[in-house]
Amino acid sequence: MKITKENILQFEKLYRTNFINSLSGFKSANLIGTASKEGNTNLAIFSSAIHVGAHPPLIGLLFRPVSVPRHTYENIKETGYFTVNHINKDIYKQAHQTSARYDKELSEFEECGLTPEFSDTIQAPYVKESNIKIGCRFVEEHWIKINDTIFLIGEILEVILPDNVVLDDGYVDIEKAGTITISGLDSYHETKRISRLSYAKPGKELNTL
Amino acid sequence: MKITKENILQFEKLYRTNFINSLSGFKSANLIGTASKEGNTNLAIFSSAIHVGAHPPLIGLLFRPVSVPRHTYENIKETGYFTVNHINKDIYKQAHQTSARYDKELSEFEECGLTPEFSDTIQAPYVKESNIKIGCRFVEEHWIKINDTIFLIGEILEVILPDNVVLDDGYVDIEKAGTITISGLDSYHETKRISRLSYAKPGKELNTL
Numbered sequence: 001m002k003i004t005k006e007n008i009l010q011f012e013k014l015y016r017t018n019f020i021n022s023l024s025g026f027k028s029a030n031l032i033g034t035a036s037k038e039g040n041t042n043l044a045i046f047s048s049a050i051h052v053g054a055h056p057p058l059i060g061l062l063f064r065p066v067s068v069p070r071h072t073y074e075n076i077k078e079t080g081y082f083t084v085n086h087i088n089k090d091i092y093k094q095a096h097q098t099s100a101r102y103d104k105e106l107s108e109f110e111e112c113g114l115t116p117e118f119s120d121t122i123q124a125p126y127v128k129e130s131n132i133k134i135g136c137r138f139v140e141e142h143w144i145k146i147n148d149t150i151f152l153i154g155e156i157l158e159v160i161l162p163d164n165v166v167l168d169d170g171y172v173d174i175e176k177a178g179t180i181t182i183s184g185l186d187s188y189h190e191t192k193r194i195s196r197l198s199y200a201k202p203g204k205e206l207n208t209l
Numbered sequence: 210m211k212i213t214k215e216n217i218l219q220f221e222k223l224y225r226t227n228f229i230n231s232l233s234g235f236k237s238a239n240l241i242g243t244a245s246k247e248g249n250t251n252l253a254i255f256s257s258a259i260h261v262g263a264h265p266p267l268i269g270l271l272f273r274p275v276s277v278p279r280h281t282y283e284n285i286k287e288t289g290y291f292t293v294n295h296i297n298k299d300i301y302k303q304a305h306q307t308s309a310r311y312d313k314e315l316s317e318f319e320e321c322g323l324t325p326e327f328s329d330t331i332q333a334p335y336v337k338e339s340n341i342k343i344g345c346r347f348v349e350e351h352w353i354k355i356n357d358t359i360f361l362i363g364e365i366l367e368v369i370l371p372d373n374v375v376l377d378d379g380y381v382d383i384e385k386a387g388t389i390t391i392s393g394l395d396s397y398h399e400t401k402r403i404s405r406l407s408y409a410k411p412g413k414e415l416n417t418l
Contacts, residue, residue, distance in 0.1 A: 054230060149261060
């Protein structure tokens, strides 16, 4: 069936949110850890993290409109730091629970049953229960005019992960590390590798790696 | 183990690219269809599409540096239109093959064995073999200064998808539609739903939907 923009604008609000959130495809499943200047920790689930570049190593995140309180954004602007922690099957319920609207004084770590962990380099908490943890420093942000959202970019300063998930060519087997994926607002999925494919060249047959 | 930014900068180039591309988590798997002013069709695999907003309905895409030819970007700027087509297991090899560097006169549709399909609204080709197809119009773009990439945003004008994958609350069951996900540069994965979770509120137990 075909659904037009006019149909979409007439959808009931939650129906439209569910529908449109599903359309970009599967999404990354991360917990973003931050702290205020005073050291209050915050943890929030994000499905918008994307790869921005490898040299320098960069990750981008989309933030919802400034009109609602955004503790994660405020903390990043205060301290300059955030952590990206992959969500796995053991913690997906705790991760989802971080999307509840807790007061800023409360830490989602405590409220949702996850454990903060610190390194010397990053002024933000990691999630102990996560298997792949990335420490980032704020580098730039862009204001998306059409809907008042912000695309924010962080430089990767350190990565903490199990030795046995990094393959010989640098690929990180995030499936083996238990990382899961999200679709829509609230659907969590495990993955099963189909295959890795060789570098594509015109007229050359692809191989399975 | 801990890997620092200094370690990352000393990695061999392809090793670093594989490593950093894996870190954001699972990625969306889409084919972006465009056409030049003259009507030459182009098709390119993108793993950077993300949800930007539901009202108006928006999708964002990250483009690599301007220094390399980017037919997709050029076509979008020429015509103002692009299509987003979910990749499924039946076409993932053809989809991967679109990443080969074909001359601009050649169409990846023909070279890779996929079929262009047109609608009245969108001046860009859809992929017939894709189950979920989204027609978009360019709305704004942002230049990421630190690595000369571009974050581009399109407004969703129409969505073409099977009736039976849209649930009562608007959620689109993209897993049922066969949509797959990508990790790193070249790894393709099927998904298996763990569960959908209810809207989170402080102090309230989560339910499985």
